Amino acid sequence: MTDAPVPEALVVMSREAFRNQFDSERISRLRALARVPDPVFVDDLDDPAVADRLASVEVLITGWGAPQLTQRRLEQMPRLQAMLHSAGSVRPHVTDELWDRGIRVAAVAEVNAVPVAEFTLAAIILAGKKAPFLAADRDPRRDGEAGTARFGRLGNFGVTIGVVGFSRIGRRVVALVQQLSSVTVLVADPFADPDEVRAAGGIPTPLEQLLPRVDVLSLHAPALPSTRHMIGARELAALPDHATVINTARGSLIDNDALVRECTAGRLNAILDVTDPEPLPEDSPLYGLPNVMITPHLAGSLGNELHRMTDAALDELERFAAGAPLHEEVTAESLRLSA
Numbered sequence: 001m002t003d004a005p006v007p008e009a010l011v012v013m014s015r016e017a018f019r020n021q022f023d024s025e026r027i028s029r030l031r032a033l034a035r036v037p038d039p040v041f042v043d044d045l046d047d048p049a050v051a052d053r054l055a056s057v058e059v060l061i062t063g064w065g066a067p068q069l070t071q072r073r074l075e076q077m078p079r080l081q082a083m084l085h086s087a088g089s090v091r092p093h094v095t096d097e098l099w100d101r102g103i104r105v106a107a108v109a110e111v112n113a114v115p116v117a118e119f120t121l122a123a124i125i126l127a128g129k130k131a132p133f134l135a136a137d138r139d140p141r142r143d144g145e146a147g148t149a150r151f152g153r154l155g156n157f158g159v160t161i162g163v164v165g166f167s168r169i170g171r172r173v174v175a176l177v178q179q180l181s182s183v184t185v186l187v188a189d190p191f192a193d194p195d196e197v198r199a200a201g202g203i204p205t206p207l208e209q210l211l212p213r214v215d216v217l218s219l220h221a222p223a224l225p226s227t228r229h230m231i232g233a234r235e236l237a238a239l240p241d242h243a244t245v246i247n248t249a250r251g252s253l254i255d256n257d258a259l260v261r262e263c264t265a266g267r268l269n270a271i272l273d274v275t276d277p278e279p280l281p282e283d284s285p286l287y288g289l290p291n292v293m294i295t296p297h298l299a300g301s302l303g304n305e306l307h308r309m310t311d312a313a314l315d316e317l318e319r320f321a322a323g324a325p326l327h328e329e330v331t332a333e334s335l336r337l338s339a
């Protein structure tokens with residue numbers, strides 16, 4: 001530690017997020033790293049009762065439920081020096097004014113990538129076994145070969161996996177699937193360095209060449225205007241019969257209507273941790289299909305995995321307080337292609 005002054009910190013997130021992310025041990029660590037007058041956290045920056053805290057705060061630890069830090073809000077925080085985001089994407093919370101004012105921004109997306117990649121590995125293995133679909137199948141013909149054939153080829157030996165987005169999560173998925181005994185991993189990402197993809201065990205492949213070759217398509221690109229419906233009717237039609245689409249990224253990457261058509265026809269299977277819209281309307285045909293497994297956006301953050309994100313944000317606070325470089329600093333430029 002240096003003799004740098006101890007910064008004043010405040011946690012800004014929903015009450016539920018705070019309860020999930022900050023147990024007494026982590027509140028103690030926060031208090032050891034920073035001056036934290038009461039309240040430790042606020043969920044409403046517009047509450048007049050917190051105006052004094054905003055006037056003196058130097059570091060915000062943000063999370064789910066935090067508002068966007070607009071110019072108006074930043075004017076309430078004249079001493080703010082850093083925003084350390086302890087949840088998934090920082091994008092909805094930031095504005096250019098942060099960087100214009102020289103406020104430093106850090107994220108924990110690398111840490112958040114770990115459980116998403118692990119969930120994806122599990123989904124890929126189960127998709128090979130067709131386990132979620134066979135478990136959900138209520139067709140009396142499901143016993144034996146006839147049952148399994150409805151969902152496609154069975155098994156993980158020799159499968160081809162298509163990874164879209166050599167992102168933080170995509171890279172981890174490519175690394176994790178190397179542990180499977182015999183898989184081919186194709187990677188579509190126009191911004192990735194092909195040598196890095198090859199070094200990780202993937203084969204750089206343009207999306208249109210990847211689609212017809214995969215047993216499993218796993219999406220890991222960020223939600224940007226350029227990625228909206230990147231998997232549309234044409235791309236889904238290019239997938240082989242019985243391929244499984246895994247989406248842990250964002251629902252907007254897929255044209256939902258086209259996916260509904262393919263899955264209702266029984267031609268494709270899907271494992272969806274994210275949907276468009278989210279949640280799906282109660283009458284969405286996707287709910288009733290045995291070839292579709294839907295989880296409620298849980299891949300990245302649930303239960304004890306939230307503590308890993310809190311710890312990573314507190315590690316950033318420790319670095320900030322010591323005047324050390326931040327581990328995952330976000331700049332306006334680094335957000336251009338990012339989640």
Ligand SMILES: NC(=O)C1=CN([C@@H]2O[C@H](COP(=O)(O)OP(=O)(O)OC[C@H]3O[C@@H](n4cnc5c(N)ncnc54)[C@H](O)[C@@H]3O)[C@@H](O)[C@H]2O)C=CC1
Pocket residue numbers: 088089109112113116164165166167168169170188189190191192220221222223226227230248249250273274297298299300301337338339
């Ligand atoms: N299900 C969950 O709980 C969670 C989902 N996510 C989502 O997972 C996805 C990946 O997150 P990260 O790995 O942090 O993303 P990231 O921010 O690391 O992704 C950036 C990379 O995506 C790639 N990319 C950009 N445009 C692309 C395109 N058109 N085609 C292919 N690749 C493209 C580029 O290589 C870029 O560097 C995001 O959509 C994110 O919102 C993230 C955390 C939790």
Ligand SMILES: O=C(O)C(=O)CO
Pocket residue numbers: 087088089112300301339
């Ligand atoms: O915030 C995100 O990006 C998530 O998807 C939840 O971890």
